[in-house]
Amino acid sequence: MIFADNTRYFWIIGAIVFVISSIVLYYLNDVLRRAEYNASGLASATIFLICLTAISGGFWLIFHHPFRKIIIDRNAETVEVKQRSFVKMSQSEYELKDIFMFDVGKMINESGDDMFRVELVLKNGQRIPLASKWTNSREFCRNTANEAEDFIRK
Structure with missing residues (x-):
């Protein structure tokens, strides 16, 4: 996925x-x-x-708007997070056994509105954002997190 x-x-x-x-x-x-x-x-x-x-x-x-690609591989039992910006590339890989859940992160912007994004939560408590930008659609983020959660738990 x-x-x-x-x-x-x-x-x-x-x-x-x-x-x-x-x-x-x-x-x-x-x-x-x-x-x-x-x-x-x-x-x-x-x-x-x-x-x-x-x-x-x-x-x-x-x-200030990097491109992120998240690859969930059930066969290799890994989640790979690739980030490419104009000047650098980074790549992180996490094993499925180290993943606690996919969650929706929340912040309040300067206008007082709630903003959301999908985050990968590791068992050690570290939260890795899976999107570089925030959105105001909690439902979209929740559906994406549920879809990823269902995919890795099958």
Whole structure:
């Protein structure tokens, strides 16, 4: 059984924001530097900061949304958690006998709303998140956790 926390849309949006803001920065900077256009230094600085902020936002989207893939293998009796981000890859493997349960983790965001994600709970109490982002659907997370639980307990 394979679960994938697919964040490629965040990566695509981040790349688009980065590219568009870089192009805008290049062309607007060129226009503002022409002799026939008398732009104040404040206008140039403002456009530069806006584009730089958009470029930073594009980088942030890419770097802070890693892709996670969870492979549950009953034959090998393992759960493998692979995480790939823009700059690094990590891989963890846990034996089925070390797994206590699949659970729904909960946090309260800055707006006061409940947010959930599926977590792998080991017998030693360690909780490994199986998703890089939180969702507001407790039912979806509970169904996913139950599906994984049913799969490993068969």
